[in-house]
Amino acid sequence: MxxxxxxxxxxxxxxxxxxxxxxxxxxxxxxxxxxxxxxxxxxxxxxxxxxxxxxxxxxxxxxxxxxxLARKKQHVNEMKEVRMRPKTDDHDLDIKTNKAREFLKDGCKVQFTMIFRGREQLHQHIGRETFNDIMTKLSDVSKVERETRLEGRRMIMILAPAAPPKKPVPKPAAKPKQEQTGPASSEAAKTEPSQSQSEQPAQEPAPAGVNNGNETI
Missing domain, CATH: 3.10.20.80 (Translation initiation factor 3 (IF-3), N-terminal domain)
Structure with missing residues (x-):
């Protein structure tokens, strides 16, 4: 420079x-x-x-x-991981679920991982029930990208941010009807007899011998 x-x-x-x-x-x-x-x-x-x-x-x-903007786009594509165990209590699960909600709102994908050790592998149903419960709680901000599946000693589920709702397209406002002022309305006005003419009583003839103007009838 x-x-x-x-x-x-x-x-x-x-x-x-x-x-x-x-x-x-x-x-x-x-x-x-x-x-x-x-x-x-x-x-x-x-x-x-x-x-x-x-x-x-x-x-x-x-x-x-x-x-x-480039860093923000990279952040959107970032994958976060939330780990837990079959013995994780309800309070800790709520904390982890709320944290996952924040990640999803920020545009990040979230991988939930449950690790089984030793005899815990006999209770894989606990992992599926836990993941189903998390999926239900986060259904308003997420969609399932990968269903629950077991990989060795780990059970994995991936949620992605839900697509934003489409904005409704506003309908055009109806135009107000205009009163007809063209030739048709003027013709209609001509054909309608005026009230003064239609309601005017017929003039009775004058009796004989009565002077009506300059003539005697």
Whole structure:
């Protein structure tokens, strides 16, 4: 970076991604300083080396963020192991089950291992009953990846984190109905007789000999 670049000439890329061509290293550093940035070597194996004008602090932050995400992804794929014996009491089993719940919520797989020694191998049903009980207690945060099976003196079961529930897709809101204001409604209005015309009483004829205006009927 900057004065640590020892070659006399470099191919420079601006902060906006523009190719500036081959410049002397000193000129490239001065150009970066003029805009308040740094000259970073991004292609040291090229001839001449490729450098880019950028914000070193921002670049370092982005690199740390990528490393953090990579470590987090590695942590998700990690396998945890919870060991127990056929003689493990209920209190200790609850503690181990709660710890396994935390591992599963963190995205880790959990291998449950029960070790049988000596005459304990005659009581393998204890291991299966214990694992079935653990499986039931953790069913809300896990799924069975490997069923209970015996490997030598060890009984093993593996649980994986349960897939998150799918979010329901919201339905589009229904559009409100608009009142009809087109020609059809106006025609209907024309065909309906007005109340004043339909309810107006018929005019009775005047009796004979009565002057109705200018004429005598």
């Amino acid at each position: 900057n004065e640590q670049i020892r070659v006399p000439k470099v191919r420079v890329i601006s902060e906006t991604g523009e190719q500036l061509g081959i410049l002397s290293t000193r000129d490239a550093i001065d150009r970066a300083r003029m805009v308040g940035l740094d000259l970073m070597e991004v292609g040291p194996t090229e001839n001449p080396p490729v450098c880019k004008i950028m914000d070193y602090g921002k670049f370092k932050y982005q690199q740390q963020k990528k490393e953090h």
